[in-house]
Amino acid sequence: MIPREATPVSVIRPKPVRSRSSKIGSGRLEDLQSISKELNILIESERWRQESGAGSFDRNMIKALAKKVISTVQQPEEQWVEQAALMSEVCVIRVFNDWKAFDMIPQEGSISIKAWAEKLNAQEELIVRMSRILVATGTLQQVKDDGIMHTPLSKIYTNRHPAGLYFNTKFDIALVPGVGWVEYFEKFGRRVPEGITHTPFSIANNEPDKSSFEIIGMDQQRVADFAQSMNIAMKSKAVTGFYNFDWIAEKGRKDKDRTLLVDVGGGSGGAVEAITKAHSGIDRARCIVQDLNEVVESAHETMSMEMRQVHMMAHSFWEQQPVKGAICYFLRRIMHDYPDSKCTEILGHLVNAMAPDSRLLISDELLTRPPTLLGAQTDLSMLNIGGKERTKEDWLVLASKSGLRVSGIFTSKENSMCVIECTKA
Known part of the structure; x- marks a missing residue:
């Protein structure tokens, strides 16, 4: 029996539908115009600073304006998308930091997902799926269909950079105990911890009778990472x-x-x-x-x-x-x-x-x-x-x-x- 020729399958993409909620009202347009004026003033100020050598520029002001733009145009019910993405992103970064996965990507150029998975001694499908969120958020850059390369954002997680270690510390102290808050406050009451033991951190680490510093001190690698990460906080x-x-x-x-x-x-x-x-x-x-x-x-x-x-x-x-x-x-x-x-x-x-x-x-x-x-x-x-x-x-x-x-x-x-x-x- 002679097999039939495979019939090409076309992917039909629906045309984007513009919902009423996606429109920007006149009031918000005025807000955007106001933000635009503020941004232009900051740009001119920075140009003057560079020409006159009048000191450093406060990048936080630009970041604040960028947040204003997002909050002006974003619908409240759209927040969950970014929040859910952030939850997944930080979890992947923490695991990749533990595996030293970012160190295995060349500082210049790219690496295939297959080669990266082999270096990590990990299943290729797992690395494909975990790295997707980092590409989607701009932390990593995809190259063609099967390649990955660094961005400036991902390089802080290489070579024991203090900022990357500080991320690990924040994750372990803020996020891991925070995931258990519902159970913690159900057990200990809806109040702040009264001491330095039986805290959300000590409960999350299964050491309720120890303080956070005692728990960190039980692992010498954790001690070293914590000390180096604190350097970035102290220097700032x-x-x-x-x-x-x-x-x-x-x-x-x-x-x-x-x-x-x-x-x-x-x-x-x-x-x-x-x-x-x-x-x-x-x-x-x-x-x-x-x-x-x-x-x-x-x-x-x-x-x-x-x-x-x-x-x-x-x-x-x-x-x-x-x-x-x-x-x-x-x-x-x-x-x-x-x-x-x-x-x-x-x-x-x-x-x-x-x-x-x-x-x-x-x-x-x-x-x-x-x-x-x-x-x-x-x-x-x-x-x-x-x-x-x-x-x-x-x-x-x-x-x-x-x-x-x-x-x-x-x-x-x-x-x-x-x-x-x-x-x-």
Whole structure:
């Protein structure tokens, strides 16, 4: 029997139907015209900056306008498409990061899906289906029918880039516990965690009796990834430039026998290094950086010659402060990791050590009203580990409960950081 010739099958594509909801009303057109004018002003401003060398341009303003355009033309019921895509995208990125899949794509040029799957020791169909969402969102670029290549967005997930590691940290702290919120709040009640154990993060990691830092510390690779990812967060949050530390040097010239600055939980001394560089009158030899013993030992190996003048001291802020009567005590990005009950404990040890004229500086995030996108998201990440981002009112209440009086709150123009200056109440 002679087989018949295969009949070509044509794919019939329906003509797009314009629904009434897709039309833009006159009011929205006016909004778009207004946004367009704002954009033109920003473009002209940037052109002037480039020609005159008048400083850097704030890209966040352009991003804000782009969001305005989307919110103006997007129908509310269309949001779920982008939200669902984002859910799938971040899950794929997290898995690919774990597999080091992005590292296996050439930095220049492309790779076939088949070859990529072989490098990953994975089923080709799985890689095809998982990579589709990254192509659809623009994270990866498809080449012909079976090739994949990098975009600038995907390259941050290669070679242990701090931004890629920071993504992993955010995923593990924010998304993984968040998926279990329904069950968590059903079991523990509709309230924020009251301590640093039995948090959404500890429950999600099947270690209810441990704190987030204890859980992370159980895996050395996780510790290394967490530390490197935190570098990007710390570097983006300037220590100086919005608070004048010169008073420490001035007071130190009168009280020559007192410690000038104690950085509690100060890691390897990066904050003290930044402060003393910007305020050269502060003698490093009269500064102390305190942290856990293993952190101090590691810091000794990496410190610059200039920073070796600083005294590194093994100390836990859960214990009474051994340095009494220092001119200034300093806490940087410590408080937001803990609930008020734990913060009052930490601050109480410092209040007990302070002289009547000592000052305590808390360098941390300031949550605004209304909040920024990053501020709101970070606060929910902190909720998962038992911590909290705080508004001005929150800081005032916390200080009062700890036996402190806030003498000033100094905010950065560049980001959400602030310095809360406190004295003994």
